[in-house]
Amino acid sequence: MKTLNVIYCCRVGFGILAAIVAALVVDLKMGDPLINGITIALLVYFLTYYLLKWQFMNKVEKPTKILTMGIGAYFLIFIMFWVLLITPFLAAPTATFSVDSQDLVVGEPITFNAALSEDSDGEIVKWVWNFGDETSSEEETPTATHYYDNAGEYTVT
Structure with missing residues (x-):
């Protein structure tokens, strides 16, 4: 197998490894999980760059190829596996x-307030209402x- 193909395959494997590490290390309740996950992905990418450089430096024409080879595959695999894991x-x-x-009263406005709703993983960005009369709405406020x-009995969710 050609050296650049080996580097490419290593990048894919390291992408999976980085996703597993990110899923285990990133606490979803602290900070922004996306930023934390990307930080881990970049850290693993550059650490594995030095590992690949040490292993393949004398086997490639352009040493910069070690840094750039498989970068797209690495991050695509990382994102796919990280999302599947978390x-x-x-x-x-x-x-x-x-x-x-x-x-x-029929025909009079009724206001529903969901301000006490919570999301333990982050913040609520949209409220979706089903009013029980075959109508619904999406709101950016609670x-x-x-x-x-x-007149009648309606189940609101």
Whole structure:
């Protein structure tokens, strides 16, 4: 096998290794997990560069090829494996909401407030409401206002 092909295959393997290390080391509750994961990926990339340089320096025409060979494959493999490894551990947000009034009138606005909802893995960036009458909305704030056209019992989620 040609030296550059070996380096390329090593990069792919090191990408998998970096993803495993990042998944084990990165605490999803501290800081930004994306920044922490990328930091580990870069650290492993440059550490393995020196390992590959030491191993293959005399076997390639251009030593800069050791740094650049397989960089795309490394980061693609890293991202794919890292996402596959950390996704099962991400917790779903806990939805908690209240209604502004218990005396509801057909055609009058009802405000739902989900400000007490929490996401242990980060912050909530979007609230998706299903009002139980075949209507829904997506909001960037925790409150939503809705009007019901007919009297009845509705399950809001």
